[in-house]
Amino acid sequence: MEEITAQLATATVAARAAVAVGQVPTLSDGDLMSAMSAVEILGRTVDALRVAVAVEVQERSRPTLGSDRLSARQGCRAGIELIARVTQVSEATANRRCRVGAGIRARDTLTGEVLPAAFPKVAEAMDAGELGVDSASAIITALSAVASRAEPEMLAEAEHALVGCALGVEVSSGEPITPFTADQTRIQAIQWQVALDPDGVKVCEEQATLGRGMVKLGTRGGLTRYRLDALPELEGKLERIFASCLSPKTAGRFLTVEDEAEALVGGDTRTPAQQRHDIVAAMLDAAARSGELPTIGGASPTVLISVAAEELEAGTGAGWIDGVQNPVSIDTVKRFICTGGIQKVLFDCNGKIIALSSPDRIFTPQQRRAITVRDGGCVIPGCQIPAGWCEIHHVIEHSRSGPTHTDNGVLLCWFHHHTIDTSGWQVHMVDGVPYIRPPRWIDPDRQWRRASTPHTLTHTRPPRPDRMPSRT
Ligand SMILES: [Zn+2]
Known part of the structure; x- marks a missing residue:
């Protein structure tokens, strides 16, 4: 054991000696590129070992071993906690290492028999230092989700093809291709999920349909936070609308000469997130004006703001939107009046309405x-x-x-x-x-x-x- 530790320590010293962090800014472009690839290869080897030791610790800390489990003997409740304590990584990272590790570790059965790893091609490529933990995680996560419902041969074929893409080989023809990034591998893996478990899409959609929703999370700093869990079709509609209305500069597409001129003239300094907020505001106004929404007490849905006449006159103070806790500034009140009109209500000192003007200032x-x-x-x-x-x-x-x-x-x-x-x-x-x-x-x-x-x-x-x- 001492020998393993000593050799790894030697490897650490060798890595430090090869290039110091302070030296990186002085590298030429060419050297920088070569260093980045070489460091990644080293990192993949280190990651494969990290995954292997983490899952081994997790396996020896499994709850069925009772007080004899490794984590208990080291004073921790569970394997993940032990891994986090020893390595000082987050528990999320420890979990991820164990998840990947579970897919590439040979499996013990209750009878003492040892089965090959669930994802042998991933195991092999990680062991060789060719496949990074990001890509391995993408493949294992996607395929594990459908493993119980997929044909074993097709599952193996999917794994083989995905590992091939990640390493830059088209497995059916053996031809070299540009290696996929982990993100591309994840997208490809999702497509394989559909092929392996065609009924899964429907099941998943049914579950998603139940989970759809929009909830108000709370108010802080003058903003109210909502969470929207949107089905793919709503996402599609929103993305189309946002893409058509975002200013060309921030829409994330290539600009034509005309677009560039417009972006320059418009001088839009909003972030894409701010623009999306404003687009939703405009959409809701349009819907309210459409006359097709259900009415409330015979009138189309109208936002009511109340403000004291003196405060409106003085330009200081606040207005209150019906049903909303946060106040709005007098400037906002004025903008509402500009677009939506005003109706004066005069109260006596007891709060009784004593006069009511008819609404005006609204364009027909x-x-x-x-x-x-x-x-x-x-x-x-x-x-x-x-x-x-x-x-x-x-x-x-x-x-x-x-x-x-x-x-x-x-x-x-x-x-x-x-x-x-x-x-x-x-x-x-x-x-x-x-x-x-x-x-x-x-x-x-x-x-x-x-x-x-x-x-x-x-x-x-x-x-x-x-x-x-x-x-x-
Ligand atoms: Zn505008």
């Missing part, structure tokens, strides 16, 4: 349609949000005598409406036509430019040379 559906035809979508250049999801912004605030008229309303998406007072973008109307001025960091001259023209109008007018790149 006819006005909305007309503005939609004129603006085509959010008027901020580069914004991808379609017209149906936009809010109508009073260019001159109602409180400053701005009328609720098509000549004073423009389409802005949820985000651009939210930030119109702070983002530096400005809108004004000339003869009922919206003009936009970018913030100084986008256009140092801050020129007023006519908002982009939607497709519907370009057929009847020649394009203007000075116009911003079109959104469409």
